[in-house]
Amino acid sequence: MLNNPDIGKLILRLSLGLMMLLHGVHKLHAGVGWISGVLAEHHLPGFLAYGVFIGEVIAPVMVIVGYQTRIGAALIVGNMLVALVLAHMGELFSLSSSGGWAIELQAFYLFTAAALVFLGAGKYAMKN
Template sequence: MKNNDLGLLIFRLSLGLLMLLHGIAKLTHGVDFLGDMFKNLGLPSFLAYSVYIGEVIAPVLIVIGYRTKLAAIVFAFTMVVAVGMAHSADIFSLSETGGWALELQGLYFFGALALFFTGAGKYAASTNSKWD
């Protein structure tokens, strides 16, 4: 039995809910530390608030299956920025156990890319737009 739509639903729920936990932590504890990181890069510190788009809004849209492709590309971009700002030294590193040091960020990034190319599937809030 093959059910791609159920698989996409499970994948959307997994990817979206796991990232949403990071967003909730930032909602709870704030993003001041990110503002400092942006400032150190010569960028305005208010850009730290954009993390809420990539870690709260995009994951919620992915979970419910609304504008999934658009949300997924925003999610993927968020991961590129996160790696560039906080994990760039580890791009070519392995962990102590032999895995890629950025395997979680990689799974988020490539998972978001997969959703961008596949869309939400039929178990979604909207399924009739080019962005679903």
């Protein structure tokens, strides 16, 4: 009963997908204007900010339901790499006030998504 990799993959998928999706839902309501500003600071076009909806809404839904999970997880990896480069590079070698890694949440999303790229969706999914 406890040796069930498919249940483990389901837990990873649901954890990553639901937590990332909440960030996407927030951006659906609040908009992505601030991301456009960050992109402009890096001399990139502001319309690229709408790509966050792929990485924080579409990809998490794919991961949650287990449809093309590896692709959805890869999109989340890309989303997190862009977020790290654009918004969190200054925190890369920093600790938070509680002693944890300053970017531990972003790292969690990045590495969990990377694990799902290699693991796949498991048995409890629409389609691997």
